[in-house]
Amino acid sequence: MDKRDLVLDVKNLVVRYETEDGIVKAVNGLNLQIERGKAIGLVGETGAGKTTTALSLLRLIPKPPGVEECDHMFLDGLDMLSLSVKELEKVRGKDISMIFQDPMTALNPVLTVGDQIAESIFLHEDVSYAEARKRAIEMLEVVGIPGERANEYPHQFSGGMKQRVVIAIALACHPKLLIADEPTTALDVTIQAQVLDLMKNLRKHYKTSLIMITHDLGIVAEICDEVAVMYSGNIVERGTLEDVFNKTKHPYTEGLFNSLPNINDRKAMLTPIKGLMPDPTNIPVGCPFHPRCPYMGEDCKQPQWERAISDTHFVRCSAYDRPGFRIEREER
Amino acid sequence: MVGEKWKYSADELKEYKKRSMAKEVWRNYKKSPSAMLGLVILVVIIILAIVAQVIFDYDEDIVQQNIMNRLQKPSAEHIFGTDQYGRDIFARILYGAKYSLSVGIVSVAISCFIGSTLGLIAGYYGGRLENIILRTCEVFVGIPSVLLGIAIMAAFGQSIVVLMLAIGLVYVPMFARTARAAVLPVRDQEYIEAAKVSGVSDFRIIFTHVLPNSMSPIIVQVTMGVANGILTASQLSFLGLGIPVPAPEWGAMLSSGREFIRDYSYLTFFPGLAIMITVLAFNLMGDGLRDALDPKLKQ
Amino acid sequence: MIRYIVKRAVMMIPVILAVSFVVYFLMDLAPGDIVTSLMPQDATEHEIEMMREEMGLNGPLIERYFRYMKNLLKGDLGVSLSMKRPVMEVFLERFPNTLKLAFWSIIVAMIISVPLGIAAATHHRTWVDGVSMIASMIGVSMPAFWLGILLILLFSLKLGWLPSGGSSSFKSIILPALTLGTAQAGNLTRITRSSMLEVIRQDYLRTARAKGVSERHVIYKHALKNALIPIITILGSTFGNALGGAVVIETVFSWPGVARLTVTAINTRDMTLATGCIIMFTIFLNLTLLLVDIAYAYVDPRIKAQYSK
Numbered sequence: 001m002d003k004r005d006l007v008l009d010v011k012n013l014v015v016r017y018e019t020e021d022g023i024v025k026a027v028n029g030l031n032l033q034i035e036r037g038k039a040i041g042l043v044g045e046t047g048a049g050k051t052t053t054a055l056s057l058l059r060l061i062p063k064p065p066g067v068e069e070c071d072h073m074f075l076d077g078l079d080m081l082s083l084s085v086k087e088l089e090k091v092r093g094k095d096i097s098m099i100f101q102d103p104m105t106a107l108n109p110v111l112t113v114g115d116q117i118a119e120s121i122f123l124h125e126d127v128s129y130a131e132a133r134k135r136a137i138e139m140l141e142v143v144g145i146p147g148e149r150a151n152e153y154p155h156q157f158s159g160g161m162k163q164r165v166v167i168a169i170a171l172a173c174h175p176k177l178l179i180a181d182e183p184t185t186a187l188d189v190t191i192q193a194q195v196l197d198l199m200k201n202l203r204k205h206y207k208t209s210l211i212m213i214t215h216d217l218g219i220v221a222e223i224c225d226e227v228a229v230m231y232s233g234n235i236v237e238r239g240t241l242e243d244v245f246n247k248t249k250h251p252y253t254e255g256l257f258n259s260l261p262n263i264n265d266r267k268a269m270l271t272p273i274k275g276l277m278p279d280p281t282n283i284p285v286g287c288p289f290h291p292r293c294p295y296m297g298e299d300c301k302q303p304q305w306e307r308a309i310s311d312t313h314f315v316r317c318s319a320y321d322r323p324g325f326r327i328e329r330e331e332r
Numbered sequence: 333m334v335g336e337k338w339k340y341s342a343d344e345l346k347e348y349k350k351r352s353m354a355k356e357v358w359r360n361y362k363k364s365p366s367a368m369l370g371l372v373i374l375v376v377i378i379i380l381a382i383v384a385q386v387i388f389d390y391d392e393d394i395v396q397q398n399i400m401n402r403l404q405k406p407s408a409e410h411i412f413g414t415d416q417y418g419r420d421i422f423a424r425i426l427y428g429a430k431y432s433l434s435v436g437i438v439s440v441a442i443s444c445f446i447g448s449t450l451g452l453i454a455g456y457y458g459g460r461l462e463n464i465i466l467r468t469c470e471v472f473v474g475i476p477s478v479l480l481g482i483a484i485m486a487a488f489g490q491s492i493v494v495l496m497l498a499i500g501l502v503y504v505p506m507f508a509r510t511a512r513a514a515v516l517p518v519r520d521q522e523y524i525e526a527a528k529v530s531g532v533s534d535f536r537i538i539f540t541h542v543l544p545n546s547m548s549p550i551i552v553q554v555t556m557g558v559a560n561g562i563l564t565a566s567q568l569s570f571l572g573l574g575i576p577v578p579a580p581e582w583g584a585m586l587s588s589g590r591e592f593i594r595d596y597s598y599l600t601f602f603p604g605l606a607i608m609i610t611v612l613a614f615n616l617m618g619d620g621l622r623d624a625l626d627p628k629l630k631q
Numbered sequence: 632m633i634r635y636i637v638k639r640a641v642m643m644i645p646v647i648l649a650v651s652f653v654v655y656f657l658m659d660l661a662p663g664d665i666v667t668s669l670m671p672q673d674a675t676e677h678e679i680e681m682m683r684e685e686m687g688l689n690g691p692l693i694e695r696y697f698r699y700m701k702n703l704l705k706g707d708l709g710v711s712l713s714m715k716r717p718v719m720e721v722f723l724e725r726f727p728n729t730l731k732l733a734f735w736s737i738i739v740a741m742i743i744s745v746p747l748g749i750a751a752a753t754h755h756r757t758w759v760d761g762v763s764m765i766a767s768m769i770g771v772s773m774p775a776f777w778l779g780i781l782l783i784l785l786f787s788l789k790l791g792w793l794p795s796g797g798s799s800s801f802k803s804i805i806l807p808a809l810t811l812g813t814a815q816a817g818n819l820t821r822i823t824r825s826s827m828l829e830v831i832r833q834d835y836l837r838t839a840r841a842k843g844v845s846e847r848h849v850i851y852k853h854a855l856k857n858a859l860i861p862i863i864t865i866l867g868s869t870f871g872n873a874l875g876g877a878v879v880i881e882t883v884f885s886w887p888g889v890a891r892l893t894v895t896a897i898n899t900r901d902m903t904l905a906t907g908c909i910i911m912f913t914i915f916l917n918l919t920l921l922l923v924d925i926a927y928a929y930v931d932p933r934i935k936a937q938y939s940k
Contacts, residue, residue: 060840085846093843100841105834110856120842169842366768471649474917476875479893479909486897486905487660563774567879570776571894586777590883593780594788604777612772619768 007209008034012071022281026052028233039210041220044230094124097170099180103162107154114150160191232288239313249315360624367620373613384426424580436562442500447507455515469505514546548625555618658906708907718907729888733873739812748823770817779810779883796885807884867923
């Protein structure tokens with residue numbers, strides 16, 4: 001058993017959607033651990049299975065068509081897989097909560113924002129509704145919205161303000177784990193910075209652990225302690241910021257960095273990763289990245305597992321079994 | 333591969349496209365069992381209606397009274413029984429199909445023609461003309477359809493032609509609105525602009541560019557409209573304001589059988605069933621067509 | 632908000648004028664001259680003309696129409712020939728019955744269609760969905776008067792539980808309201824279902840679930856309130872349909888409402904009564920549509936906000 005103080009411990013999570021057009025393999029044997037108070041960035045392209053992972057952690061995968069399999073899933077020692085529907089409702093919003101990508105559609109248009117925050121408090125804390133409303137107003141002020149706007153409806157708020165409300169809902173009961181699913185993607189760049197700042201401060205203040213789902217490596221560098229890179233439904237590399245950013249091991253992670261513009265060398269050519277992410281109904285055998293990988297070898301078509309580079313750094317790439325294997329980035 | 337296509341002339345290509353589109357719709361339509369059921373029911377009704385015209389003589393089999401035979405319960409000889417005048421209900425219902433079908437279809441043809449034209453004009457030209465047309469529609473929508481039907485029947489007298497016109501008029505606004513709504517998204521497309529710039533007449537633009545692109549909702553509305561038209565017509569006949577007796581119109585048959593409901597319920601049961609099945613067939617088809625014409629809408 | 636109401640009310644006036652004009656014009660075309668039927672057989676041409684003048688039935692159509700509307704505002708719709716009473720009086724006496732019928736029928740329609748539509752949507756593509764869709768399709772296709780007669784056959788003639796007509800007791804309204812309600816329910820069910828299907832896909836329900844709201848509450852508190860908005864918007868036209876449908880249903884159940892009165896008036900060629908009834912009926916319907924519009928603005932905060940500024 002792990003000796004660290006884990007808020008989340010997931011082993012071998014598999015999620016697939018069985019649809020008429022075939023089986024969509026969204027998450028394929030994912031392992032994830034988060035230490036209390038830490039923030040981990042879950043990075044990957046659209047379709048890598050990030051959002052599905054998040055929904056699965058909330059046990060909110062719609063079934064059918066979704067099918068989940070998992071060895072174990074502990075949320076602060078609580079066995080999420082054994083909980084009944086009623087018990088899960090008590091956990092959601094209280095111990096684990098989530099911020100969704102698009103604030104424009106994440107709020108119920110016919111309920112006031114005050115009521116939407118208060119609902120969460122009322123459901124999970126032993127308080128009267130009036131008390132819940134009072135705390136909802138406090139919460140609004142915490143996220144930087146004047147309390148008297150609690151009686152307004154979502155359409156009266158701008159996008160950035162709505163996202164603040166969504167954050168207020170998610171943090172209303174001081175959850176142990178917060179999942180933020182691309183919380184700034186739908187916002188203007190200037191607003192993005194404000195919202196990120198807010199999240200950073202609140203997280204410290206409430207000592208909430210965080211999973212930050214994003215495809216923006218800049219945000220990860222800004223906010224997170226650790227990084228997990230997802231590709232085709234699995235984590236291919238994980239480690240501390242230092243590990244992944246500066247001692248990159250996985251060829252896919254390398255590809256991600258190479259496709260970023262380099263501020264210091266503006267004349268440098270961008271080198272995008274060739275090809276496309278595999279169709280989730282038809283994932284290649286072995287390492288799913290091998291058809292696009294510049295270091296592809298025969299071993300890549302075999303089942304893959306994680307190799308520890310250090311105590312904190314793990315990579316899912318069989319090339320490291322080849323003697324003296326290094327990726328280009330490391331040679332620089 | 334691409335070169336192959338250029339072997340067709342422009343007209344042939346158009347024809348080819350049209351056919352494949354119809355094929356596509358039919359392919360989608362076939363997938364829905366309820367839509368196919370509607371189609372089958374309708375075909376059967378039409379065949380029966382035609383057969384009834386051939387085998388029955390109107391004077392002898394349909395309206396001639398035969399008091400000796402009155403109020404016979406359903407039996408092998410009269411499978412739906414006979415009415416209070418001794419007339420065979422089965423024969424009358426089969427024969428009567430032509431009234432419901434023709435009133436439904438002709439009245440919808442009228443409302444579709446007038447309504448769609450108004451709607452196309454309103455949607456295409458916009459501005460004041462559009463405003464006037466929409467306001468006028470609003471006025472007619474403001475009168476309950478049965479009451480408007482009653483008023484028209486009262487004004488012009490009872491006959492099948494007036495009935496068709498009355499129902500046709502009642503449903504004009506519906507078509508006008510549907511057609512206008514369908515034109516709106518097409519109106520500002522660049523190919524319309526291009527056609528205008530190259531000097532194509534408005535009439536031609538509407539018929540070759542706008543109409544085909546707004547066809548789907550109108551087609552669905554037509555099928556559903558026939559269903560509504562048949563229902564409204566039967567309501568008017570039931571109130572004694574539709575096709576004059578002794579014609580075997582279903583609503584009128586039902587109405588005249590009402591006084592015998594306690595002991596001879598089949599007098600009202602079968603005509604009502606006939607109305608329901610016919611209307612159901614059109615509704616099922618309308619539903620199926622809507623899904624087939626616009627697969628995106630299907631959930 | 633008040634500005635919105637006023638604006639809508641003002642917009643209503645030309646519609647009401649036009650609608651009543653259409654009705655007046657049509658009824659004017661109807662054969663049957665009230666004056667000739669009032670006068671003795673041997674009345675001279677001149678006497679008839681005098682009478683016509685006296686009753687305000689002379690002059691061009693437009694002129695007569697405005698005179699009619701002016702009188703309407705004073706509460707005078709003329710005298711019914713067959714009932715020998717002022718039309719307005721008869722109308723006001725009967726109208727509450729029609730309203731009552733329409734009101735209860737909508738209650739019945741909602742009781743049937745909202746749960747059915749929700750069940751169909753929440754069990755999308757299962758047998759629940761299939762059965763409710765077939766039922767609603769049959770409901771839409773069934774002639775209401777036929778259903779009414781079948782219900783009379785079952786509940787009053789065979790079982791003897793409910794009266795088959797009239798309005799003597801509270802029980803009398805059950806069958807007519809049930810009939811008219813069922814006739815409306817088919818359409819409402821389909822609308823509830825598609826509206827609910829639309830709402831169920833929305834992100835804000837996921838937010839609610841992520842908050843720990845129970846599935847029941849997600850559907851009945853968060854989704855239903857949104858799904859009801861389009862249902863309320865069509866409630867106005869449903870009410871219109873119910874009033875229109877009442878024409879036949881009142882006849883089937885001998886319900887003493889204005890709709891049946893209108894049909895009787897036309898059949899007895901009492902055109903003063905028929906015109907008055909249809910015009911009043913129509914005006915009332917349009918006022919109802921106005922009220923529903925306002926109610927709609929009240930339910931959907933987005934609309935309210937648009938007009939409160």
